[in-house]
Amino acid sequence: MKLSDLGEKKIIKKLAGYLDIGDDTAYIKFKDTYLILTTDMIYQDTHILPHMSWEQIGALVVSVNLSDIASMGAEPIAFLLAYGSPDTDYENFKSLIHGVKTQCDKYHTKYAGGDTNKTEKITLAGFMLGESEKPVLRSGAKIGDLIAVTGTLGSASIGTKILLNTPASNKPPDNPAYNKALQPQPRMKEGLILKEYVNSMTDISDGLATSLTDLTEERGFGAEIILDKLPLDADAITLAQENRLNHIEHALYGEGDYELLFTLSEEKLDDVLAALPITVIGSIKANQKITFIDSQKNKHKIKKCGYEHFKT
Amino acid sequence: MKLSDLGEKKIIKKLAGYLDIGDDTAYIKFKDTYLILTTDMIYQDTHILPHMSWEQIGALVVSVNLSDIASMGAEPIAFLLAYGSPDTDYENFKSLIHGVKTQCDKYHTKYAGGDTNKTEKITLAGFMLGESEKPVLRSGAKIGDLIAVTGTLGSASIGTKILLNTPASNKPPDNPAYNKALQPQPRMKEGLILKEYVNSMTDISDGLATSLTDLTEERGFGAEIILDKLPLDADAITLAQENRLNHIEHALYGEGDYELLFTLSEEKLDDVLAALPITVIGSIKANQKITFIDSQKNKHKIKKCGYEHFKT
Numbered sequence: 001m002k003l004s005d006l007g008e009k010k011i012i013k014k015l016a017g018y019l020d021i022g023d024d025t026a027y028i029k030f031k032d033t034y035l036i037l038t039t040d041m042i043y044q045d046t047h048i049l050p051h052m053s054w055e056q057i058g059a060l061v062v063s064v065n066l067s068d069i070a071s072m073g074a075e076p077i078a079f080l081l082a083y084g085s086p087d088t089d090y091e092n093f094k095s096l097i098h099g100v101k102t103q104c105d106k107y108h109t110k111y112a113g114g115d116t117n118k119t120e121k122i123t124l125a126g127f128m129l130g131e132s133e134k135p136v137l138r139s140g141a142k143i144g145d146l147i148a149v150t151g152t153l154g155s156a157s158i159g160t161k162i163l164l165n166t167p168a169s170n171k172p173p174d175n176p177a178y179n180k181a182l183q184p185q186p187r188m189k190e191g192l193i194l195k196e197y198v199n200s201m202t203d204i205s206d207g208l209a210t211s212l213t214d215l216t217e218e219r220g221f222g223a224e225i226i227l228d229k230l231p232l233d234a235d236a237i238t239l240a241q242e243n244r245l246n247h248i249e250h251a252l253y254g255e256g257d258y259e260l261l262f263t264l265s266e267e268k269l270d271d272v273l274a275a276l277p278i279t280v281i282g283s284i285k286a287n288q289k290i291t292f293i294d295s296q297k298n299k300h301k302i303k304k305c306g307y308e309h310f311k312t
Numbered sequence: 313m314k315l316s317d318l319g320e321k322k323i324i325k326k327l328a329g330y331l332d333i334g335d336d337t338a339y340i341k342f343k344d345t346y347l348i349l350t351t352d353m354i355y356q357d358t359h360i361l362p363h364m365s366w367e368q369i370g371a372l373v374v375s376v377n378l379s380d381i382a383s384m385g386a387e388p389i390a391f392l393l394a395y396g397s398p399d400t401d402y403e404n405f406k407s408l409i410h411g412v413k414t415q416c417d418k419y420h421t422k423y424a425g426g427d428t429n430k431t432e433k434i435t436l437a438g439f440m441l442g443e444s445e446k447p448v449l450r451s452g453a454k455i456g457d458l459i460a461v462t463g464t465l466g467s468a469s470i471g472t473k474i475l476l477n478t479p480a481s482n483k484p485p486d487n488p489a490y491n492k493a494l495q496p497q498p499r500m501k502e503g504l505i506l507k508e509y510v511n512s513m514t515d516i517s518d519g520l521a522t523s524l525t526d527l528t529e530e531r532g533f534g535a536e537i538i539l540d541k542l543p544l545d546a547d548a549i550t551l552a553q554e555n556r557l558n559h560i561e562h563a564l565y566g567e568g569d570y571e572l573l574f575t576l577s578e579e580k581l582d583d584v585l586a587a588l589p590i591t592v593i594g595s596i597k598a599n600q601k602i603t604f605i606d607s608q609k610n611k612h613k614i615k616k617c618g619y620e621h622f623k624t
Contacts, residue, residue, distance in 0.1 A: 018410075026390065028422065035389075037390060037441060085315075087316045097327060113350070115352050116323055117353045121431065123353075127394075
């Protein structure tokens with residue numbers, strides 16, 4: 001049996017005996033608080049758009065790790081980078097490191113060190129240490145909870161899709177959806193506000209549908225999502241229409257939106273809305289199904305979804 | 313200017329404006345203690361001998377990170393692995409993860425999570441969190457300090473050298489030097505004992521000569537090393553003689569000995585020796601030179617040494 005016969009999700013499930021993970025990050029009780037630990041690797045062929053500048057690549061490896069910290073409602077403390085690349089101009093390397101440092105500074109994270117290696121493809125493994133007195137887990141959802149998200153959905157995926165059909169030498173036209181694809185920003189502030197109100201939380205960088213599964217599957221719960229409620233960005237709508245892309249499909253299955261997906265009891269909603277613009281998109285159900293309901297009240301089943309490493 | 317024009321050491325020096333590193337690990341004051349953070353990447357073409365089993369590869373990525381923790385006199389807390397490999401049998405992957413888990417357990421470290429990616433070459437980035445109330449730095453050496461090491465020198469490098477000339481399908485003959493090359497063990501217990509006595513410490517995985525430079529250069533100090541005092545392992549001596557290898561050269565410049573190099577004031581020596589077998593090999597000098605003194609009292613200058621990423 002090859003790794004490609006399994007795919008990343010099943011591989012991780014099979015490791016359950018070794019690792020008690022199953023959340024966005026590891027969390028370890030330390031004195032009177034929890035240390036939050038996460039690692040995310042970005043790889044030239046998989047995660048890096050040819051249109052990204054070296055600085056944007058540096059910011060990206062920080063952001064993907066920060067987003068995991070945000071999804072735990074935690075504060076970042078420090079970042080380390082294990083860097084690998086082929087030989088390149090020192091200026092490129094410096095730009096990448098500048099991107100790392102700038103993004104760390106922006107989110108009040110100490111860029112604390114790393115390791116430098118020569119590899120055939122750009123391979124960047126980021127490690128983030130954070131802290132939370134009460135980490136918000138994926139597994140805390142309750143039946144009847146509202147399901148909500150920060151920001152808008154599908155923009156990064158639409159931007160990426162179009163960029164992949166655009167020569168890297170072309171500067172992408174001016175549309176915020178491209179920024180979301182090339183320089184995603186984690187929802188740190190939002191995570192810290194939401195942690196006071198929500199029962200469960202994760203980020204949706206692997207796609208909303210995948211993250212909905214993560215929030216519900218293990219508990220044997222399901223979810224009902226009202227497609228008309230999905231928050232779509234006006235700039236991305238224009239872009240999707242111009243390029244004949246199905247915005248809803250991108251919002252459900254597309255990757256790269258570093259937004260937070262969370263559940264909360266209905267009585268907390270007004271308090272959250274007073275603190276933060278969020279969008280309720282559905283609710284947690286007792287029946288183990290994830291259902292999408294369209295404007296004609298038709299029910300759609302979730303499709304197999306999301307990019308998985310080793311899944312062909 | 314290419315990265316290969318600089319080499320890893322100069323690259324890191326040029327990053328000084330971004331990173332206040334310059335030690336084996338990062339250390340961050342946290343409540344009444346220090347959190348110790350380190351990352352080391354191992355890459356198929358650079359660090360992995362074809363003779364290593366998958367389990368040994370898994371153990372290796374833990375050991376290289378543990379050794380950095382040991383060199384700070386710190387205790388390990390948790391390990392994360394960012395895993396990358398081509399598609400392979402699940403059994404290989406499982407063996408590697410088993411090697412990670414077993415090595416973490418052996419040194420009382422929680423294997424807390426990670427990330428899984430498909431890459432063209434095996435690329436493993438480990439991240440270790442540790443703790444120390446008083447980290448031992450590289451920079452604490454004092455003029456007149458004795459220089460000492462744990463264990464023996466050159467064995468791993470001699471074992472590696474011979475293995476690289478042996479087909480991977482051949483089981484290496486029974487000699488402990490091969491074990492040191494294939495399954496190095498970090499000096500965790502020793503680091504925790506030594507921290508009570510030493511003024512400075514580092515590990516010598518990049519070679520004794522490189523580590524001597526690390527301990528002295530920044531302070532403007534030098535070192536005098538008595539070559540006859542270098543501790544050599546009897547099994548490795550046999551192997552070096554059989555293969556016409558210069559043991560002293562391997563002890564000075566060879567890599568892969570996960571021993572600790574440290575300095576201490578002379579009056580602490582008896583206490584350390586009562587607690588731990590160590591070998592004094594020289595002393596810290598005020599003159600910015602590193603000198604090796606042979607049995608005829610001839611003085612030798614240090615050579616440019618140690619593997620450096622990007623250095624061709």
